[in-house]
Amino acid sequence: MSINITTRFRVTVAPAIALIVFSLVSGCSSDNAPATAAVPKVGVVTLKAQSQVLQTELAGRTQAFMVAQVRPQVGGLVLRRLFIEGSEVKAGQVLYELDPAPYRAALAQSEASLAKSRASFKAAQVTANRTAELAEFEAVSRQDNDDAQASVQTAAADVKLAEAALEIARINLTYTRIVAPISGRIETSAVTPGALVVANQEAVLTTIQQLDPLYVDVTQSTTELLRLQRELAAGTLRSAAAGEADMALRLEDGSLYNQTGRLKFSGASVNESTGTVTLRAEIANPERQLLPGMYVRGVLEQARDDQAILVPQQAVTRSASGNTSVLLVVDGKIEQRQITVGRVVDHQWWVTSGLAAGERVVVEGGQKVRPGAVVSVVDDADLPQVSMTKEG
Incomplete structure (x- = not known):
């Protein structure tokens, strides 16, 4: 009778002990195994060359042609x-x-x-x-x-x-x-x-005011005025006549006026307290849409680049010394590159040197990676679209 009890005990208890030992060994081996690091994901925008107009906007107000x-x-x-x-x-x-x-x-x-x-x-x-x-x-x-x-x-x-x-x-x-x-x-x-x-x-x-044509008085710094005059003389600034330049008009609601004016550079005087000059433009007003005293912005087309490269502002970082740089994805790895930027065009930097069409610039997740890191790319097709509208 005792032999039967012993045999039954061995048959019942032995598998349970083996299961407990296997569990302990498996737990220990799991704790000691190295963890597999996840590859970070970054969002990129693939750069494309596009035709871009270089423009300058000058704040001003309308004035009656004659009063x-x-x-x-x-x-x-x-x-x-x-x-x-x-x-x-x-x-x-x-x-x-x-x-x-x-x-x-x-x-x-x-x-x-x-x-x-x-x-x-x-x-x-x-x-x-x-x-x-x-x-x-x-x-x-x-x-x-x-x-x-x-x-x-x-x-x-x-x-x-x-x-x-x-x-x-x-x-x-x-x-x-x-x-x-x-x-x-x-x-x-x-x-x-x-x-x-x-x-x-x-x-x-x-009082009688002559409203067609109309004057637009805009202000500009003396430094910018000299640059505009040089570009006008060099032919890079679209000219209407000798000493004049074509000027579009942006109204208070952001819309463009349907007439093109002529900005005249003669007779400008410098305000000694502000260092600015007042330039006078003349523009047609046949429908009397413009009234004296309206706030407007004169838009000058200075140059055109058919291979312009624009980069979203969030992709560009600036160091304490003033250097600008971006992160690129090259062969699956992060690369940092210094670039030169010009002006802002609708929340994007106009890049003058350092980047080329076809390169992929990091716009999301760049704060989590370092140069040389291997990354997984989320292409710009899967990101919110970045507006490429030209600055007017």
Whole structure:
């Protein structure tokens, strides 16, 4: 009976002990085995050459081509206003009518004074002729003859004075009809019929602004101005005429204006406090879309590169010394390379040297790898698309 118990114990316990020992040995061997390191993944963008325009944007504001402040040249009571506020008016168009009655009376008085002066002149001539004849026979003294001749000259001068007074009266009468000195858009009126105005008063009656063409005054540093002038002289800056350059206009909402202007470099002066110059451009405004005082940006096309290389900004790092570099994936390994960049074009650096089309630049995961590390590549087709829109 005891033999059977022993045999049963061995059959039951032995496999369990063997299982426990195998588990302990397996656990120890698992702890001592070296772990396999995971290969880091990086996102890359494959560079492509593309046509790119080098542009400069200059901040500025629009100005009216011509501005005329309308004031009365004679005083009087305003009888009528003959324009619609905010409308287009033509040069010579009557804007206001003043009460002409006083000036018509003054004109009639001047006409009468002229007639009187002419009559006095004729009488003085007759007297002088008779005195001259009598003087030949010594019937009158020489002094009387001289006085008679002087009276003729005085009467002639009085006629000229009367003629001038008559002309002034006529001019003043025409000034009662206040006309537009230039063509353009007229603003609101500061007076209404019934108002009393005086000659050459300080307050304007209204203002007229010529809006087509329009001026655009832009500011630029003196350093940039000299560079633009050199590029204009070298022919790399698109030129409209001698001393001028083509300029597009970007409006406040970011859209481009549908007319091209001409930026003129002549007559620029330097602001001593800011070191900037104000340059004036002229641009057509047939639809009156532009108004004086609007903030705009003048866009100058300086050069065109048909093999430009653009790199996303997040791919470029700058050292404390100012050197710029990128990480590349070459033959499955990370390579660091110094590059030279120009300006920013829509969140991308325009690379002037150091990179070529077809190379793969790391844009994601670069902070986790070092030069020489083996990496797994996530191609740009699997990354969020980087905008390649040109800077305008």
